[in-house]
Amino acid sequence: MSRFPIAAAIAATAIFLAFTGATRAEEPVNTGYFGDVAIKGYDPVAYFTENKAVEGSPEFTYRWLGATWQFASAEHRDQFMKEPTRYAPQYGGYCADGVSFGTVTTNIDPKAWRIIEGKLYLSxxxxxxxxxEKNPAKVVDSRKHWSEVEQTLLTEKTSINWMKPSP
Known part of the structure; x- marks a missing residue:
């Protein structure tokens, strides 16, 4: 038995795993059509602590999942840094209502939000x-459709990155 086919198979598998792992390691975050700021610059912690949408500040930021998150205070930034998945919006900040239909809606209104079962949803x-909020089936449907919507977003991101020229 030749060592070359085994080595080639191992190398191909390693490349495949590295590529798919890198793609899946970073969840898509809605940063709108331009820039890299999540939730249009609103503070994700404030939804929970102040029960309202509060604009963040470029003075208090944190990079997470390839996006810049802004906060109204250093305290909120530090809370987020300790538990980002507790405060980050579901579905990467894409419209939860759109996800419930299996579609991507990039344009969200940070003031159109709900906390349901301890999770932040933007619309x-x-x-x-x-x-x-009023139709619990939408929450169930959004959870059901998220994996296909996420895959669409990741595929689009990968194809866009492939088309960018190298620096």
Whole structure:
């Protein structure tokens, strides 16, 4: 038995795992159409601690999942740094109502939000946020559809990155 096919198979598997692992290691975060700021610069911790949408400041930031997150205070930034998954919006900050239909809605309104079962959900407008909260089936549907929506987002991100010229 030749060592070359085994070595080639091992190398191909390693490359495949490295590529897919790198793609899956970073969840997609909605940063809008331009820039890299999550939740249009709003403070994710404030939704929980102040029960309202509060604009963050470029003075208090943290890089997480390839996006810049802004906070109203150093205290909020530090809370987020300790437990980002507790405060980050579900579905990377994409519209939860859109995800419940299996679609991607990038344009969200940071003031259209709900905390349901301890999780933050953002929507594209207040009516969608109300509908999402009042219809528990939408929460179930969004969880069911997220993996396919996430895969679509990751595929788009990968194809865009492949098209960018090297520096």
């Amino acid at each position: 594209y407008d207040p009516g969608a946020a109300d509908g999402f």
